[in-house]
Amino acid sequence: MNILGIDVGSTTTKLVLMEYKKIVDYKIENIGVAVEEEDILKMVSEFEKQYSVDKVVATGYGRHKITFADKVVPEVIALGRGANYFFKEADGVVDIGGQDSKVIKIDKEGNVVDFILSDKCAAGTGKFLEKCIEILKIEDDINKYRSDRVAKISSMCAVFAESEIISLLSKKTPKEDILMGVYESICNRIVPMINRLGINNIVFSGGVAKNKVLAKMLEKKSNKNILIPKEPQIVCCVGAILEADRKGF
Amino acid sequence: MIMFLYSYVSKNFDDFQKYVIKKSNNLGDMMELNAIKKLKEKFANRKEQLYKQKEEGKKVFGMFCAFVPIELILAADAIPVGLCGGKNDTIPIAEEDLPRNLCPLIKSSYGFKKAKSCPYFEAADIIIGETTCDGKKKMFELLERMVKMHVMQLPYIKTEKAKELWIEEVKKLKELIENVTGNKITEEKLKESVEKVNRMRKLFYKLYELRANKPTPIKGIDVLKLFQFAYLLDIDDTIEILEDLIKELEERVKKGEGYEGKRILITGCPMVAGNTKIVELIEEVGGVVVGEESCTGTRFFENLVEEVTIESIAERYLKIPCACMFHNDERIENIKRLVKELKVDGVVYYTLQYCHTFNVEGARVEDELKKEGIPVIRIETDYSESDREQLKTRLEAFIEMI
Numbered sequence: 001m002n003i004l005g006i007d008v009g010s011t012t013t014k015l016v017l018m019e020y021k022k023i024v025d026y027k028i029e030n031i032g033v034a035v036e037e038e039d040i041l042k043m044v045s046e047f048e049k050q051y052s053v054d055k056v057v058a059t060g061y062g063r064h065k066i067t068f069a070d071k072v073v074p075e076v077i078a079l080g081r082g083a084n085y086f087f088k089e090a091d092g093v094v095d096i097g098g099q100d101s102k103v104i105k106i107d108k109e110g111n112v113v114d115f116i117l118s119d120k121c122a123a124g125t126g127k128f129l130e131k132c133i134e135i136l137k138i139e140d141d142i143n144k145y146r147s148d149r150v151a152k153i154s155s156m157c158a159v160f161a162e163s164e165i166i167s168l169l170s171k172k173t174p175k176e177d178i179l180m181g182v183y184e185s186i187c188n189r190i191v192p193m194i195n196r197l198g199i200n201n202i203v204f205s206g207g208v209a210k211n212k213v214l215a216k217m218l219e220k221k222s223n224k225n226i227l228i229p230k231e232p233q234i235v236c237c238v239g240a241i242l243e244a245d246r247k248g249f
Numbered sequence: 250m251i252m253f254l255y256s257y258v259s260k261n262f263d264d265f266q267k268y269v270i271k272k273s274n275n276l277g278d279m280m281e282l283n284a285i286k287k288l289k290e291k292f293a294n295r296k297e298q299l300y301k302q303k304e305e306g307k308k309v310f311g312m313f314c315a316f317v318p319i320e321l322i323l324a325a326d327a328i329p330v331g332l333c334g335g336k337n338d339t340i341p342i343a344e345e346d347l348p349r350n351l352c353p354l355i356k357s358s359y360g361f362k363k364a365k366s367c368p369y370f371e372a373a374d375i376i377i378g379e380t381t382c383d384g385k386k387k388m389f390e391l392l393e394r395m396v397k398m399h400v401m402q403l404p405y406i407k408t409e410k411a412k413e414l415w416i417e418e419v420k421k422l423k424e425l426i427e428n429v430t431g432n433k434i435t436e437e438k439l440k441e442s443v444e445k446v447n448r449m450r451k452l453f454y455k456l457y458e459l460r461a462n463k464p465t466p467i468k469g470i471d472v473l474k475l476f477q478f479a480y481l482l483d484i485d486d487t488i489e490i491l492e493d494l495i496k497e498l499e500e501r502v503k504k505g506e507g508y509e510g511k512r513i514l515i516t517g518c519p520m521v522a523g524n525t526k527i528v529e530l531i532e533e534v535g536g537v538v539v540g541e542e543s544c545t546g547t548r549f550f551e552n553l554v555e556e557v558t559i560e561s562i563a564e565r566y567l568k569i570p571c572a573c574m575f576h577n578d579e580r581i582e583n584i585k586r587l588v589k590e591l592k593v594d595g596v597v598y599y600t601l602q603y604c605h606t607f608n609v610e611g612a613r614v615e616d617e618l619k620k621e622g623i624p625v626i627r628i629e630t631d632y633s634e635s636d637r638e639q640l641k642t643r644l645e646a647f648i649e650m651i
Contacts, residue, residue: 074646075642076642076643077646077650099639113650114650115646115647
């Protein structure tokens with residue numbers, strides 16, 4: 001059976017096609033929750049040109065927008081399953097999404113045992129990082145920017161951090177030092193959540209996990225084993241398919 | 250469509266129940282309990298009724314909290330009434346005087362007075378406050394400039410000395426009530442009011458007993474409204490509604506009718522009228538609220554006044570396990586007991602943003618519950634609607650998880 005998963009995140013939409021628990025194909029579109037159902041239908045029909053689709057599963061912040069879905073799975077549950085699919089040894093997930101950050105504890109089967117989500121504010125989210133990168137006017141590969149010096153950004157608030165970054169720039173602090181400060185501020189937000197749940201082998205998912213420098217810092221600061229799948233953005237979508245399949249349509 | 254649903258309902262009642270709880274409120278209305286309908290009617294007429302009672306010469310005592318011994322007010326033929334404080338609308342005007350990072354309940358209620366938009370505030374001859382949390386007691390200092398107030402000194406600890414202080418405070422309140430109303434609180438009058446309030450409490454106990462059934466015969470949102478309005482309505486009306494409701498629910502239980510879904514206990518901050526977001530969300534995503542350890546819940550009715558004395562009244566109120574108390578262990582015990590009694594699947598720990606007492610105590614409660622293997626999720630929010638979807642994500646996952 002071919003199952004198509006659609007994960008409508010706040011900033012991107014992910015589509016994954018799986019056949020008998022094997023990923024056949026996937027696609028990441030740069031449009032998030034603002035997406036219209038028609039656009040999604042278009043994406044689906046692209047897939048249907050190549051493959052037959054038997055069932056559709058929806059997840060993500062905009063999951064309820066997909067009215068034609070056969071099954072809807074909450075992201076937290078999907079992330080647990082997805083993490084377990086990519087790494088059998090995983091006992092937790094850190095997902096830094098556009099909208100919020102999730103830290104999840106899972107058992108050996110990928111069932112969610114406990115979870116914490118960041119509060120309603122942009123601190124420690126992908127949006128925060130995106131905003132900072134925008135202010136720093138970094139347009140090329142983000143992984144090129146790294147430094148041993150970490151500029152201090154004391155505010156966790158995305159709005160206040162902006163003014164801090166501007167004042168750092170005016171003091172001629174190098175961009176990469178500021179960026180390291182931004183990463184540190186994100187880690188300072190995530191690490192206490194990791195410690196609260198007491199997880200050790202953590203799958204890092206979501207778009208932010210593609211940032212190697214940040215991932216390295218998170219590993220160092222949390223002192224935990226950080227596992228990153230080749231495509232960290234589809235963990236949730238894959239998990240949603242597996243969860244739906246497990247529960248039956 | 251309605252006809253179709255109707256025939257469907259009679260054929261397949263259980264499935265319909267699940268449908269009701271998961272889908273919109275409109276469908277829920279088909280099943281609305283008569284007592285809840287009556288509750289809403291009484292509430293709609295309350296303003297008019299209150300002003301009429303006032304015209305008849307009755308004094309109105311506004312109150313913020315479950316700590317005010319309403320027996321004393323009733324015994325002086327006066328009216329205790331809760332004050333508004335559950336809406337976002339009045340927060341901007343409150344923030345002209347109060348800091349932004351203050352609990353929305355405090356800001357909202359202050360704003361209601363400043364905007365003169367709460368009929369109960371406006372009807373009140375005097376407001377009875379009490380020194381519960383820091384935010385509230387300091388807000389009272391500003392509120393005093395706009396309205397006549399009496400603030401009871403509530404101790405933050407439950408030692409013998411503290412109990413003495415509280416008894417003194419209750420005595421002082423009695424004198425004040427007698428002065429404001431011009432009515433003497435006689436022993437006979439007090440006996441009458443103690444019995445009446447106890448009767449209401451016993452009916453709430455009975456309601457909780459009925460909710461313990463599987464399926465549970467009433468939706469959490471209806472019970473929340475009942476608690477919210479119980480602060481505002483005339484006590485005789487509340488008792489009447491409760492009696493009707495219990496009869497109706499007993500019928501449902503007998504027939505095995507009710508709501509399926511993951512059984513949720515809410516614990517934490519009060520949810521005063523206007524604030525229904527969390528309960529709505531829980532019941533939208535497949536849960537059903539079967540109990541609330543809250544000031545709009547057990548803290549409102551648990552423990553009876555044992556004797557017709559000021560001491561006994563004071564003692565009953567000091568037992569309220571509010572998070573403003575130091576070493577508030579009774580609360581944790583209460584939650585554990587309620588989880589068992591109400592056959593709860595998971596606990597939603599609800600805090601208003603910037604409510605330090607409940608927020609900090611949450612860590613202890615969470616640890617204690619987890620030790621017993623009781624799933625718990627902590628939710629912090631305010632009165633805005635902007636986080637509805639995010640909260641839904643969380644609650645949906647929690648309910649799926651348990």
